[in-house]
Amino acid sequence: MAGTGEGKKEEADYKRLHSFPLIRHTDMPEEMRVETMELCVTACEKFATNNESAAKMIKESMDKKFGSSWHVVIGEGFGFEVTHEVKNLLYMFFGGSLAVCVWKCS
């Protein structure tokens, strides 16, 4: 019993500690990066249970803000190899289990 209790606590701890957005890779300029990151966080929090809607929201917002042809992938597990325009890629983790990849390629 004690063991499971500890495990739960650890898990909660992990969830709490790992909830911040962690940028894994990006070549965006500072301002754009911050804005994109905030947008991703907002979208993922707004559509916590629906990655598709979140991705859609991010894509549409990015298209509006930074011009068209943005692509967004959100998921808990995926692999990718993408071609992107230089200075237009952001790959980040969020909420401990989500990976978000945002890039621009027309």
Place this chain on the structure above:
Amino acid sequence: EDDFGDYGWEERTHGKLTKPADQLDLTEAELKEEVTRILTAENPHAPQNIVRYSFKEGAFKLTSVVDQLAVHFVLDGCLIHQDSDEARRLAANGGEDEDAGEDDRPDSVASKTNEQEPKCTNQFNFIERASQTLNNALRDRSCQTVPPPRCNYSATATQWEIYDAYTEELQKQEMKKDKQRAFQIKKDGDQNKKKILNETPNDDITPMAMPVTLLERMVNQNTCNDIAQDFKYFEDAADEYREQEGTLLPLWKFQYDKAKWMCVTALCWNEKYPDLFGVALGSYDFSKQGRGMLLFYTLKNSTFPEYIFPTGSGALSLDIHKRNSYLVAAGFYDGCVCVYNLKKKGPEPEYKSNAKTGKHTDPVWQVRWQNDDMDNKHNFYSVSSDGRVVSWTLIKNELVFSDTIRLTVADPDVGGTCFDFHKQTDSLFVVGTEEGKIHKCSKNYSSQFLETYAAHNMAVDAVKWNPYHPKVFISCSSDWTIKIWDHTVNTPMFTFELNAPVADVAWAPHSSTSFAAVTTEGLVHVFDLSINKYQAICQQPVVAKNKTKLTHIEFNPVHPIIIVGDDRGSVISLKLSPNLRKKPKGKKGQELPEGPEVETAKMEKLLNLLRDSEQSSVK
């Protein structure tokens, strides 16, 4: 029958009867015997025993009906009967076939189709004609831009990778915190050591100084917004209904807690930054001498001084250099003169006179910067109760002195209290003394006075040359009077009695005929001789009458405000109402000339009036 006949004939012609080989040999009798034969329609060769399998009965059955016909010879002929159907049909077809046969040629098909649809055109005026215009030559043009640079990126997102990334990041953060903590502990340790060494906690906020100053000014601007508005925009509307009198509007009050018990002993505006002024604090009470202080306030921040220089002895005089506004000369009760540099940090003066370098032996009542000398060295003058007027020159890191004049030449006990240098003639200056005389001196003659005026009955508190008119200076004294002099005449041109000791007087920078004075009773008097030659156009108490004395007054060189200092260490700024800075009225539509010449002329006119009246009274 014919055929048989032919056949018989041929055999006969051969002459002999040929017998078949198998012919029976019969006797005559047998030949003659009559054999009766009945001919039937039955074929003797037809088989009588044909059986067929009957599926119905499941057994072979004898077929009873047998074909009895035997055909021996068949020949189809080419002739047909004339009356038969076929002959008639052939006869009918044959006639048509003969016609068709003549037309049957290869081109017959084409001719037949042409004939089928003849074209209908207007047969009267139909002309068929066509032409083709020249088409412009087609041309292709294209260019290709460089596409925005691209690159590839690939990664894999899995739960364990995300977990690892987060763990790594957290560890990094932890490390950073640890480092900071270690650094802080180290710092603390250092500080502790320092504390042990000199017991002064290091609360250095220099990196924050600039933003904090800004913020302080912003807060002050907010809290004193109404005063700032008054300073900039308020004009006393009541002045229009008064004839000559004006009023003073109190603006900011500058106070500093540590200087509360001290007395303002000098005021000086900064010429370069007209919102900045210096205050010297000390004591005029000779039984209560102590520490002094130099403070620099700005109008932008009335709550706290910009610069603070605590001094060991009471400061009695102060002057800010006109061009190098960071240089401040100060004179002290103990006879020292110092030069402070506002650019340098720390409370210590940059230059200080000492006993070796000819310091005064009595309080220094006034210091005044002069134009740089021929070697471009900064220099200033000081006057003291010990009767010397000394010139100080800043050379490298020391003050070099030279006595300009000794007031003791005439009387060994006399001490100077104030002086002022002529605005145009550099060498000319007047010195006020403790006994009430004013001497006109020159820097060039150290042993004698050019002139001596028996001006006052008590110590002269201030002498000031008029900023416009080269001959006129003003003096005030504790004997309640202000006197205006033409330095070529040894009697005063004007005398005003203010019914209280006059602590200070100052010419207004905007007019040659306007000046202001403060009395120890707490009144500010503003005069404009061009408006009223006999009375002040403004007399206003600015502090509580019995408690506080006013000690000094200065006009701001740019803005229409004055500052007055009192003996409780505070400085009050006051705005002159429109009547107090009124220009003389011209005739309607007439442009009023402006400038120093006009101001000089204005003063000259006044003086002439006086001279005339004097002459007439003499006559």
